[in-house]
Amino acid sequence: MSGWDWIASHLDDIAAATRDHVVLTVIAVGVGLVISLALALLIHRDRRVYAPVTAVAGLLYTIPSLALFAILVPVTGLSVLTAEIGLVSYTLLILVRNIVAGLDAVPPEAREAAAGMGYSALGRLLRVELPLALPVIVAGLRIATVTTIGLVMVTALIGEGGLGQLMLRGFTLQNYTAVYVGTAISIGLAVVADLLLLGALRLATPWRRALER
Amino acid sequence: MGVNQPPSLAASHRGGATVEFQHVTKRYGPESAGPGAVNDLSLLVPAGRICVLVGPSGCGKTTSLKMVNRLIEPTGGRILIDGVDVAAEEPTALRRRIGYVIQQVGLFPHQTIGENVATVPRLLGWSPARQRERTDELLALVGLEPGVHRDRYPNQLSGGERQRVGVARALAADPPVMLMDEPFGAVDPIVRERLQNEFLRLQDGLAKTILFVTHDIDEAIKMGDLVAVMQTGGTLAQFGPPAEILASPSSDFVARFVGADRGLKRLSLTRVRDVPLTPALTARPGDDAAEARRGAAAEASRYLLLVDADTRPIGWLDPAGLPATGALEASMAVPMSPLLEPETTLKDALSMLLDADVQAGIAVDAQGRVLGLLTVDMIAALLTRR
Numbered sequence: 001m002s003g004w005d006w007i008a009s010h011l012d013d014i015a016a017a018t019r020d021h022v023v024l025t026v027i028a029v030g031v032g033l034v035i036s037l038a039l040a041l042l043i044h045r046d047r048r049v050y051a052p053v054t055a056v057a058g059l060l061y062t063i064p065s066l067a068l069f070a071i072l073v074p075v076t077g078l079s080v081l082t083a084e085i086g087l088v089s090y091t092l093l094i095l096v097r098n099i100v101a102g103l104d105a106v107p108p109e110a111r112e113a114a115a116g117m118g119y120s121a122l123g124r125l126l127r128v129e130l131p132l133a134l135p136v137i138v139a140g141l142r143i144a145t146v147t148t149i150g151l152v153m154v155t156a157l158i159g160e161g162g163l164g165q166l167m168l169r170g171f172t173l174q175n176y177t178a179v180y181v182g183t184a185i186s187i188g189l190a191v192v193a194d195l196l197l198l199g200a201l202r203l204a205t206p207w208r209r210a211l212e213r
Numbered sequence: 214m215g216v217n218q219p220p221s222l223a224a225s226h227r228g229g230a231t232v233e234f235q236h237v238t239k240r241y242g243p244e245s246a247g248p249g250a251v252n253d254l255s256l257l258v259p260a261g262r263i264c265v266l267v268g269p270s271g272c273g274k275t276t277s278l279k280m281v282n283r284l285i286e287p288t289g290g291r292i293l294i295d296g297v298d299v300a301a302e303e304p305t306a307l308r309r310r311i312g313y314v315i316q317q318v319g320l321f322p323h324q325t326i327g328e329n330v331a332t333v334p335r336l337l338g339w340s341p342a343r344q345r346e347r348t349d350e351l352l353a354l355v356g357l358e359p360g361v362h363r364d365r366y367p368n369q370l371s372g373g374e375r376q377r378v379g380v381a382r383a384l385a386a387d388p389p390v391m392l393m394d395e396p397f398g399a400v401d402p403i404v405r406e407r408l409q410n411e412f413l414r415l416q417d418g419l420a421k422t423i424l425f426v427t428h429d430i431d432e433a434i435k436m437g438d439l440v441a442v443m444q445t446g447g448t449l450a451q452f453g454p455p456a457e458i459l460a461s462p463s464s465d466f467v468a469r470f471v472g473a474d475r476g477l478k479r480l481s482l483t484r485v486r487d488v489p490l491t492p493a494l495t496a497r498p499g500d501d502a503a504e505a506r507r508g509a510a511a512e513a514s515r516y517l518l519l520v521d522a523d524t525r526p527i528g529w530l531d532p533a534g535l536p537a538t539g540a541l542e543a544s545m546a547v548p549m550s551p552l553l554e555p556e557t558t559l560k561d562a563l564s565m566l567l568d569a570d571v572q573a574g575i576a577v578d579a580q581g582r583v584l585g586l587l588t589v590d591m592i593a594a595l596l597t598r599r
Contacts, residue, residue, distance in 0.1 A: 107317075107319070107322070109315060109317035109318065109319035110319050110320070110321050110322065111319075112284075112315060112319055113313065113315060113318075113319030113320070113321070114319075114321070115284060115308075116282060116284055116308055116313035116315070116319075116392075117308060117309065117313055117332050117333055117336070117382075117383075118304075118305045118306070118307075118308035118309035118333060118336055119305070119336065120305050123336070128321055128323075131323045132321075132322065132323055205323065206366075207322055207323045207324075207366040207368070210365070210366040210368065210369055
C-alpha cells in the first residue's frame with residue numbers, strides 16, 4: 001500500500017485527529033488566558049503578588065512535560081483533564097508575563113485622563129487599559145498557542161494527543177506516512193493559528209495601522 | 214487696570230460655578246512639608262474666572278488641583294463647588310461634570326479624535342447622534358476641521374492639534390468648572406502663545422470657572438484673572454489679580470519668584486488689543502507700482518504692506534525697489550514680520566520682535582486680517598510712561 005493510498009483510506013482518521021488537536025489546543029489556550037488574565041489583574045492591582053505568581057508559573061514551566069503527566073496520571077487518570085491541566089500549566093508563565101507587561105505599557109497620562117474624566121475602574125480597564133495592552137497580550141498569545149500545538153503531541157502518551165496519536169501509531173506500526181502527515185498538519189496548524197492571531201490583532205487595532213501610514 | 218477682564222465676562226456667567234477651598238490640607242506621611250503637600254489653603258474663585266495656581270515644583274499646586282476632582286483626597290478641609298462639598302458626591306459623577314486637561318494631553322491612542330472628544334458624553338449616555346453633533350461643534354470651536362480630523366488617530370496630529378483636542382474633550386459635556394494642569398506645557402513657545410490666545414478668546418464666550426496650574430509666571434500673569442502664588446511646603450504666598458502681584462509682592466518669596474524684571478513683566482498685563490496701533494500703509498497685488506511709490510512718499514512711509522483681497526498680509530514692499538511702471542506682484546514682497554494677535558501680551562510681542570530682529574509687528578485679527586502695526590518704539594514709550 002502506497003502512502004497516498006493510506007492517506008486516501010484514512011481521511012476520516014486524519015480529520016478526527018486534526019479536530020482533536022485543535023480542540024485540545026483551543027481549550028488549553030482559552031482556559032490559560034482566562035486564568036492568566038485573572039492573575040495579571042491581581043498583579044496589576046498589587047505588585048507584591050507578581051513574584052510568587054511568576055515563581056509558581058515558572059516552576060510549572062520548567063517541569064518536563066512527560067514528568068508532569070507522570071505526576072498527574074495517578075491523580076486524574078488517563079484523561080482529557082490530565083492533558084489539559086498540563087497544557088494549561090505551560091501557557092501561564094508566558095501569558096501572565098505578557099498581560100502584565102501590556103498593562104504596564106499603557107501610557108500613564110491616558111490612564112490619568114481616563115480617571116480624571118470619570119471612568120469607573122472597570123470601565124477604564126475594559127475601554128482604555130486592555131485595548132492598549134492588546135498588542136503585547138496577543139504577542140504572548142501567539143507564542144502560547146504555537147507552543148501548545150507542539151505540546152499536544154506529547155499528550156499522545158497518556159492516550160490523547162490529536163495528531164500526536166496518529167504519529168505514535170505510525171511509529172509503532174512503522175507507517176511513516178502517518179508520521180509525515182501528522183508532522184505536516186501540525187506545522188500547518190501552527191502557522192495558520194499564528195497568522196489568524198496576527199490578522200485578528202490587526203483588525204482589532206486600527207490605530208496602529210494609522211501610524212504606519 | 215482691567216485688561217485681564219474682558220468686558221463680556223462680568224455680564225455672562227453662562228457656564229461658571231464658584232470654587233472655594235476652605236482650609237484644605239494634604240499631608241503625605243508624618244512630615245507636613247513634603248513635596249506635593251498642601252498646607253491650610255483657602256481661596257475663592259468667583260464663577261467664570263480663571264485662577265492660576267503658580268509656584269515652584271513641589272509647591273502643591275497640582276495636588277490642590279487634583280483635590281477638586283478627588284483624584285487626590287485632602288487630609289483636612291473642604292472644597293466647595295457652588296457651595297456644595299465635593300466630598301458629598303460620588304467621584305466618577307463629580308469628574309464627569311468637571312473638565313480636565315493635563316500637560317501630556319492623555320488622549321486615548323486607540324480612539325479616533327471624535328471618540329476621544331465624545332468620552333464624557335458617552336459616559337453620560339448621550340445618544341450617538343448627539344455625541345457626533347457635539348463632537349463636530351467642539352472640533353470647530355477649537356479650530357480643527359471636523360471632516361478632516363474627526364476620524365484620525367491622536368498620533369496623526371501635531372502637538373498643537375493634540376492640545377486643542379484635549380481642550381475640546383474637556384469641554385464636551387459643557388462643565389461649569391475646568392481643571393487645567395500645564396495644558397500648554399508640551400508645545401514649543403510659538404504654538405503655546407497661539408494656543409493661549411485661542412483659549413482666552415474661547416473663554417471670553419464660555420465664561421467657565423477655570424483652575425489653571427503652571428510653573429511659568431509669565432503664563433500665570435497672562436492667563437489669570439486671579440493668580441495664587443504657592444510656595445514650597447504648600448502654603449499660599451499671595452492671592453490676587455496679576456497687576457497687584459506685580460505691583461506689590463507680599464513677601465520676599467513672591468518678589469523673587471516673580472523675578473527682578475517685574476517692570477518688564479508688567480508688559481504682560483497689556484495686550485495688543487489694548488494699545489492704539491499705527492495704521493499700516495497697504496497695497497494690493499495688481500495695484501499700479503508708480504502710484505504705490507507716490508503714495509509711500511506722500512506718507513513718508515519707509516515700507517508698504519502688501520495684502521490680499523481680504524486684507525491678510527502677504528509681505529513688505531520697499532518703495533525704492535519697486536519698478537517704475539507696471540503692476541505690483543506678490544513675488545515682490547519680502548518675508549513678513551511676526552504676526553501679533555489681539556490677545557498677545559506686549560511682553561510676548563516685544564520678545565517676538567526682538568527675536569525676528571525687526572522694528573514692527575503686524576497685528577491681525579482671528580481671521581488673519583491686518584489691524585495695524587505695533588513697533589518696538591511704541592512698546593518702549595509705554596514702558597517709560599509707567
